[in-house]
Amino acid sequence: MADTSVLPNPLREGIRLHRTPEPCAMVIFGASGDLTKRKLIPALYYLYREHMLPAGLSVIGCARTPATDESFRKELSDAVRNFLHLGSESDAFVKSFGEGIFYITDNFSDQKAYDQLKLLLGRLDRERGTCGNRLFYLATPPSFFPVIVKHLGATGLAKPQVPGRSWTRIILEKPFGRSLATAQELNRVVTSVFDEEQVFRIDHYLGKETVQNLIVFRFANGIFEPFWNRRYIDHVQLAVAEELGVENRGSYYEEAGLVRDMIQNHVLQLLSLVAMEPPAAFEATAVRDEKAKVLKSIRPIPDDRVNDFTVRGQYAAGFVGGQKVPDYRSEPKVSATSATETYAALKLSIDNWRWADVPFYLRSGKRLPKRVSEISIQFRRVPHLLFQGAGGEGIEPNVLSLRIQPNEGISLKFCAKLPGTTMQIRPVQMEFRYGESFGAVPPTAYETLLLDCMLGDATLFNRDDAVEIAWKLMDPILERWQQDGAKGLAFYEAGTWGPAMADALIERDGRKWIRL
Amino acid sequence: MAEQPPTVMLAEPRAASVANLEGELSALWRSASEEPSTRDALTRSCALTLLVYVESEAEGREVNDLIGAVTAQNPCRVIILIGEPLGSPPGLSATVSAHCHLPEPGAKQVCCEQITLHARGTSVENIDNVTLPLIVSGLPVHLWWRAGRFAPPAHFDQILRVADHVMLDSARFPNPEADLRMLAARLETGVETLKITDLNWARITPWRELVAQCFDHPARRPFLDRLTDVRMAYEAESPRVLTQRSQAMLLTGWLASRLKWEFAERRVEGSAEFFVFRDGEREIRIEREARQFDGAGCGVCFTLDLRADGAAPATFTFSRGPDGAVVQTRAEVPGSGPVGRTVRLEVMDEVAILNEELKVVGRDHVYEEAVRMAARMVASA
Numbered sequence: 001m002a003d004t005s006v007l008p009n010p011l012r013e014g015i016r017l018h019r020t021p022e023p024c025a026m027v028i029f030g031a032s033g034d035l036t037k038r039k040l041i042p043a044l045y046y047l048y049r050e051h052m053l054p055a056g057l058s059v060i061g062c063a064r065t066p067a068t069d070e071s072f073r074k075e076l077s078d079a080v081r082n083f084l085h086l087g088s089e090s091d092a093f094v095k096s097f098g099e100g101i102f103y104i105t106d107n108f109s110d111q112k113a114y115d116q117l118k119l120l121l122g123r124l125d126r127e128r129g130t131c132g133n134r135l136f137y138l139a140t141p142p143s144f145f146p147v148i149v150k151h152l153g154a155t156g157l158a159k160p161q162v163p164g165r166s167w168t169r170i171i172l173e174k175p176f177g178r179s180l181a182t183a184q185e186l187n188r189v190v191t192s193v194f195d196e197e198q199v200f201r202i203d204h205y206l207g208k209e210t211v212q213n214l215i216v217f218r219f220a221n222g223i224f225e226p227f228w229n230r231r232y233i234d235h236v237q238l239a240v241a242e243e244l245g246v247e248n249r250g251s252y253y254e255e256a257g258l259v260r261d262m263i264q265n266h267v268l269q270l271l272s273l274v275a276m277e278p279p280a281a282f283e284a285t286a287v288r289d290e291k292a293k294v295l296k297s298i299r300p301i302p303d304d305r306v307n308d309f310t311v312r313g314q315y316a317a318g319f320v321g322g323q324k325v326p327d328y329r330s331e332p333k334v335s336a337t338s339a340t341e342t343y344a345a346l347k348l349s350i351d352n353w354r355w356a357d358v359p360f361y362l363r364s365g366k367r368l369p370k371r372v373s374e375i376s377i378q379f380r381r382v383p384h385l386l387f388q389g390a391g392g393e394g395i396e397p398n399v400l401s402l403r404i405q406p407n408e409g410i411s412l413k414f415c416a417k418l419p420g421t422t423m424q425i426r427p428v429q430m431e432f433r434y435g436e437s438f439g440a441v442p443p444t445a446y447e448t449l450l451l452d453c454m455l456g457d458a459t460l461f462n463r464d465d466a467v468e469i470a471w472k473l474m475d476p477i478l479e480r481w482q483q484d485g486a487k488g489l490a491f492y493e494a495g496t497w498g499p500a501m502a503d504a505l506i507e508r509d510g511r512k513w514i515r516l
Numbered sequence: 517m518a519e520q521p522p523t524v525m526l527a528e529p530r531a532a533s534v535a536n537l538e539g540e541l542s543a544l545w546r547s548a549s550e551e552p553s554t555r556d557a558l559t560r561s562c563a564l565t566l567l568v569y570v571e572s573e574a575e576g577r578e579v580n581d582l583i584g585a586v587t588a589q590n591p592c593r594v595i596i597l598i599g600e601p602l603g604s605p606p607g608l609s610a611t612v613s614a615h616c617h618l619p620e621p622g623a624k625q626v627c628c629e630q631i632t633l634h635a636r637g638t639s640v641e642n643i644d645n646v647t648l649p650l651i652v653s654g655l656p657v658h659l660w661w662r663a664g665r666f667a668p669p670a671h672f673d674q675i676l677r678v679a680d681h682v683m684l685d686s687a688r689f690p691n692p693e694a695d696l697r698m699l700a701a702r703l704e705t706g707v708e709t710l711k712i713t714d715l716n717w718a719r720i721t722p723w724r725e726l727v728a729q730c731f732d733h734p735a736r737r738p739f740l741d742r743l744t745d746v747r748m749a750y751e752a753e754s755p756r757v758l759t760q761r762s763q764a765m766l767l768t769g770w771l772a773s774r775l776k777w778e779f780a781e782r783r784v785e786g787s788a789e790f791f792v793f794r795d796g797e798r799e800i801r802i803e804r805e806a807r808q809f810d811g812a813g814c815g816v817c818f819t820l821d822l823r824a825d826g827a828a829p830a831t832f833t834f835s836r837g838p839d840g841a842v843v844q845t846r847a848e849v850p851g852s853g854p855v856g857r858t859v860r861l862e863v864m865d866e867v868a869i870l871n872e873e874l875k876v877v878g879r880d881h882v883y884e885e886a887v888r889m890a891a892r893m894v895a896s897a
């Protein structure tokens with residue numbers, strides 16, 4: 001008889017929703033932390049509630065804080081209720097979700113805990129049908145990644161339990177290293193135990209609906225791609241602005257700074273999606289090959305010219321949202337002489353046929369006037385001005401803006417004639433907003449990414465080469481700034497669009513920051 | 517999972533001249549843009565035309581109350597057609613209005629237009645002439661057939677010709693056996709070029725999904741080819757008995773058609789029906805029974821047992837929890853302990869289903885096959 005187990009499930013056909021992943025055991029290291037409660041468990045619960053997860057899916061939490069299965073279940077069901085704002089969710093249902101949750105107390109360096117984990121995983125395979133599939137989620141401070149990975153390897157948990165029939169994957173949270181050397185070292189440790197195909201480096205920005213929309217926008221529409229090159233585009237701007245300051249993450253931020261926190265990962269990811277060549281398919285290898293390729297084409301900034309291509313700033317006291325806010329150096333757990341940047345602007349060039357001579361201006365900062373992430377493509381001016389002296393002053397270049405958040409949407413600025421008998425020209429805006437055309441609420445980034453990982457789809461995760469290339473680009477900048485210390489740091493009032501030097505960076509080229 | 521924003525009427529519906537409905541709509545927008553409280557705060561949005569057909573004024577009002585929640589998710593121009601062939605005096609009347617909602621704080625209100633056309637007596641025959649020019653050009657046209665069996669009269673031909681999609685509701689079929697057979701015949705003849713979907717089919721989708729999910733894992737897959745017995749019970753004493761009955765017919769039709777079973781015979785004993793199918797050597801029996809349920813009256817009320825007999829027997833059961841909001845599933849297969857879980861059962865209301873249906877692209881062949889199988893199973897009834 002034919003082996004029917006390899007045939008597709010005939011009952012699945014025509015069911016519009018997702019494929020459900022195979023049952024698996026998800027092991028969360030750092031399960032007592034903020035990320036687990038605020039993001040992971042609510043996302044899992046949501047998926048479970050929407051029937052996107054299989055029966056038998058089990059979660060094992062590992063962290064230092066002593067707890068029991070019972071107390072941990074209670075804690076997580078409270079988190080589910082708090083963060084998902086569930087009203088009268090059926091108790092039976094929350095309870096059923098809880099039955100698949102277990103806890104192991106672990107300081108991450110004690111072999112006994114891993115032996116216990118191995119036993120529990122075996123038991124879940126038998127009792128809950130998890131079939132040898134395991135997903136390890138490292139939600140701990142990154143300093144623990146190596147020790148956890150090594151122990152998983154030593155305990156024999158890193159390789160698929162039933163080769164060819166079951167899978168083992170690992171998700172690593174950001175930050176992935178703090179320089180090229182540390183990222184390479186971490187990659188070395190991780191890939192000495194896991195194969196690269198097993199490794200899922202999460203960048204939650206990539207899980208955002210509008211970031212995926214960017215790919216659809218470029219490659220599902222025939223009218224944009226022909227213009228998407230140096231012949232028509234003058235320059236590209238990427239902005240990720242936040243209203244918030246460092247909040248209570250002062251000690252983390254002092255170590256990181258804006259470039260490590262935002263640019264090395266999120267902003268460069270956006271850039272690679274905007275600038276990459278069309279991939280052969282919407283599939284992990286093809287997409288990630290193209291992203292890596294375009295990142296590799298970015299011209300490195302020479303260490304002696306860092307100040308020509310970058311500006312860094314730190315916020316001084318000011319007003320945000322009508323509230324007086326302190327300067328960065330007065331934030332909790334921040335040094336009074338800190339030289340950490342909370343703002344950065346960069347000019348990058350991509351050395352390839354498509355983008356030669358098209359600068360990419362990147363800026364990101366904390367304590368800016370509003371929260372907004374936007375990609376703006378500014379087109380070249382018309383080659384010849386017909387309307388000189390006759391209202392032609394109003395002519396501005398076309399700008400295509402892709403807004404990631406908030407009010408996700410796309411707008412195009414173009415010129416129109418003011419009504420009347422004289423020839424007067426003004427820019428007008430053509431707008432498309434996702435919220436106005438699609439009322440449905442999209443899933444959150446973690447829901448998308450967790451499900452993708454369980455299904456083995458790595459398209460929206462970072463590959464080792466891309467992470468390293470991004471660090472390689474940022475390293476010279478970070479080293480130069482480190483050497484210069486507070487010298488060269490520009491201060492900007494909180495609630496303004498960054499230091500004046502940043503304006504100079506772009507105005508030198510005869511261009512301006514787009515008003516956000 | 518944000519709450520859906522509330523929808524408000526821009527103004528009281530106003531009576532409009534049938535001859536100049538576009539003009540009436542423009543006047544409505546002009547007055548809104550001159551009104552200080554709404555000036556610069558509104559934007560019109562439209563991604564499709566939604567035609568709704570009902571057969572009484574009361575049903576027209578029901579739809580009117582539901583539609584705001586549809587336009588909030590699927591911005592569209594809504595045209596409600598009330599056709600009362602027996603109404604008098606004969607004539608056509610119309611009203612125009614708009615529904616608005618706030619997509620997010622600080623944004624402009626998004627508004628959608630609604631036209632209600634009421635045709636009585638012989639005037640129903642003019643419905644297509646009045647409707648055609650009101651369809652928004654370049655955008656998809658969906659027809660929501662919210663009226664009994666799907667048997668559109670001749671004066672609907674021109675509307676069906678421009679429609680991309682008809683959404684009917686087999687829960688409204690007055691005689692599920694005969695009406696499903698009629699639908700199956702329509703689908704069978706192959707003349708049907710329309711995409712037809714069924715709200716009642718969407719109601720059982722969570723059940724189909726649960727059952728399908730049970731066999732997603734490669735190790736479970738072979739059990740599908742060894743099933744021998746299926747027992748299903750559905751709610752008997754319910755105000756919605758027709759809904760339940762057509763759902764039960766669709767669900768069993770789906771199972772048999774997906775698994776390519778060949779229908780052999782049907783027998784009726786009291787409130788139970790027995791069906792025999794064949795798949796090569798194997799015989800499969802389906803028992804379908806209407807019975808009482810604890811806490812019945814809401815949601816889809818089923819229990820479903822699937823058994824594979826033989827050397828390594830296995831069972832898969834799905835039973836509705838007493839509160840109607842959860843389903844208990846349980847699988848017993850050789851070599852592993854029983855695995856059960858409780859699953860929230862989404863009870864989607866009409867609007868939620870409609871909002872989903874409006875996103876469907878392409879014909880639903882799985883539905884069409886399920887309808888044909890369900891009709892075959894009751895061919896003699």
Ligand SMILES: NC(=O)c1ccc[n+]([C@@H]2O[C@H](COP(=O)([O-])OP(=O)(O)OC[C@H]3O[C@@H](n4cnc5c(N)ncnc54)[C@H](OP(=O)(O)O)[C@@H]3O)[C@@H](O)[C@H]2O)c1
Nearest residue numbers: 030031032033034035063064065107139140141173174175
């Ligand atoms: N929170 C977010 O929104 C967010 C967003 C993006 C990325 N991330 C990343 O996600 C990871 C976790 O973030 P988080 O905010 O959840 O951190 P967190 O709240 O500080 O939690 C860290 C977890 O690690 C455990 N842990 C810390 N030191 C330990 C030790 N010596 N031995 C054993 N366990 C130890 C903690 O356990 P005990 O409490 O039991 O000691 C806790 O469960 C970090 O890599 C972070 O950069 C977080």
